[in-house]
Amino acid sequence: MSDIWQQLETHRSQTADTPILSLFKDTSRFDSYSAETDGLLLDFSKTSLDAMAMDLLVRLAQAEGLDAKIAAMFRGDAINSTEGRAVLHTALRAQADTPIQVDGADVLPEIRAIRQQMQHFAEAVRSGDFAAVDGGRFTDVINIGIGGSDLGPAMATLALAPYHDGPRCHFVSNIDGAHIHDTLAGLDPQRTLVIIASKTFTTIETMTNAETALVWLQAALGDKAPDHLAAVSTAQDKTAALGIAPERVFGFENWVGGRYSLWGPVGLPILLAIGTENFQAFLRGADAMDSHFQNAPLHQNLPVLLGLVGIWHNNICGYGSRAILPYDQHLQRLPAYLQQLDMESNGKRVAQDGSPLPRASGPVVWGEPGTNGQHAFYQLLHQGTAVVPAEFLIAAEAHEPELQHHHNLLKANCLAQSEALMRGRSLAEARDVAAKRGLDGAEQQRMAAHLSFPGNRPSVTIAYPKLTPFVLGQIIALYEHRVFTEGMIWGLNPFDQWGVELGKELAVALLPMVEGAPADSKDGSTCGLLSKLTPRPATQT
Ligand SMILES: O=P(O)(O)OC[C@H]1O[C@](O)(CO)[C@@H](O)[C@@H]1O
DSSP: OHHHHHHHHHHHHHHTTSOGGGGGGSTTHHHHTEEEETTEEEEOOSSSOOHHHHHHHHHHHHHTTHHHHHHHHHHTOOOBTTTTBOOOGGGGGOOSOOOOEETTEESHHHHHHHHHHHHHHHHHHHHTSSOOTTSOOOOEEEEEOOGGGTHHHHHHHHHTGGGOOSSEEEEEOOSSHHHHHHHHHTOOGGGEEEEEEOSSSOOHHHHHHHHHHHHHHHHHHGGGGGGGEEEEESOHHHHHTTTOOGGGEEEOOTTSOGGGOTTTGGGHHHHHHHHHHHHHHHHHHHHHHHHHHHHSOGGGOHHHHHHHHHHIIIIISOOOEEEEEEEOGGGTTHHHHHIIIIIIHHOOSBOTTSOBOSSOOOOEEEEOOTTGGGGTTHHHHHHSSSOOOEEEEEESSOSOGGGHHHHHHHHHHHHHHHHHHHHOBOHHHHHHHHHHTTOOHHHHHHHHHHHOBOOOOOEEEEEESOOOHHHHHHHHHHHHHHHHHHHHHHTOOTTOOGGGHHHHHHHHHHHHHHTTOOOTTSOHHHHHHHHHHSOSOOOOO
C-alpha cells in the first residue's frame, strides 16, 4: 500500500509541470476521463490525472479492499466501529426486496411500514384530511432540527422547489433566538404544523427551539397545542413527554447516521412539500446510484472515481480544500449540506484502530452557486496562491423553458469557468491585452503580471439532464459514496462524530457562568470575554 502511495507521489513529481490542457492532445481524453450512469455524467478530464495515475489510484482502492468494504456496508455489518453500529442509510431507499439483516432480523419490513406511515400522514396534511385544531388546512410546516436533521431536508426542499405543491416549509435550526423569532413572526399558529426532528431528542438547540414553538402554539391553541406537533426521532420514549401522539412520531434506528438520514423520516418535510410520487422518485435515484456503486467496475464507478480524484488532489497534489459550485440556483444549499456530509464524516485524524493517520484526511469543503460565486471568490480561484479544485454541477435543461436565454448564459458561464481555470492566460497573452488597452513599455510589463492567469487549475463537472427528484437522489448518493470511498482509503471511520462533543460539554458548563456564576476555573481569555459579554465580577486563575 505504502508502495502505491510512493509511486503516486513519484509520478506526480515527474508530471507536475505538464499542463492539463496539453493532455487534450489525446482527442479521446474526454471519453476516457468521464463516466456516466443513468444520464448523470462525471467529467474529470480537466484534471492532471493520466493513465498511470488512474491505474495507481485504482490499485490503491483495490489494495484497501474497497469492493469488500462496499459489500460490508450494504450487507449491514457493524462498520461504524466506534459506535458499534451498522450503516444502512442505503436500506432506507432500497427498491429490491432482498432482506438486509441487522442482528439477524430483516430491517426492510420496518422501514417500509414507517415510510407508509409517513406517506399516509403527509398526504393527509396535503389534502387537508389531517386538519388543524380549527378544522382548517395546514398552510405552513416548520421543521425544527439541526445538522443532519435540518441540512438535508432544507437543501432538498429548495432543490425540488419546482415540484413543491404542498404546504410551505420553514426550517429553524440555530439556537440564536432570532431564528425561531423571525420564523414565527411571519406565521399563524392556527395554520402551522411543527415537526421536531432530532435523532437523539436531546440536542440542546432543537429542544430549546421546540419548547419556544410549543409556547407559541399554546398561546393560540391552549392544551390542544400538541395536536400541531409531529416528531422524527429514534428516541420515541422522549417524544411522548412533549405530548406528541404516537401516530405522529416517525422513528428510525441507530444504524442511520444524522447526516445520512434524509431518505427516511427526517425527509418528512420533503415528502410534505413534493408528495409521495416525487419522493419515491427521489429514493429511486439514490437506489440507482447505490446499484451502480456496488456493481460497476472501479474504473467506471462514478463515486469511486470522484473519490479517487479527491485523493489525488488532496494527498498527492496537496490541495487542502475543494469548492462545490452548483450552476443551479435550486442547489444553493448543496455546499452547506456537503460540508456536514464530508467534513463531519472525514474530518478525522486517527484510523479505525486509534493510530494517527499517516496522511491528510478530509479537505475543507465550501462553495456557493454560480454565477454568484464568480462575483465573490473566483478571483482567488483564478489568481490566488492556493489551488482549489472546483466541482461544477450543471443541468442540460432548466425548469423555466420561457427563460431559456438565462439557462444558456448559465451553461456558457459554467463551461467558461472550468476552461479559464485550466487554460489560464500566459504572460505573452496578457501583454497583448495590456497593449490593446494602450499601455506600453514598463507599464505593459507591470500590468501583464496582473492580467495573466496561471491556469492548470483542476476541476470536475457533474452534468445531468434536469434537476428532477430522481436526479437529486443520484447526486446526493454519489457524494455519500464518494465520502465513503475516500474515508475507506484513508482508513478512518466516516460514520462517527466525536469531534462535536467537547464544545457541547463546555457550553453546558459555561451557561451558569454566562448567567452570573463565578468563572474562576476558566482561562484569561474566556474570563475577559465573559465579563465583556455579561458584565460581572470574574476571577481569573
Ligand atoms: O438529530 P440530532 O440528534 O438532534 O443531532 C443533530 C446533529 O448533531 C450532530 O450530532 C452533531 O452535533 C450531528 O451529527 C447531527 O446531525
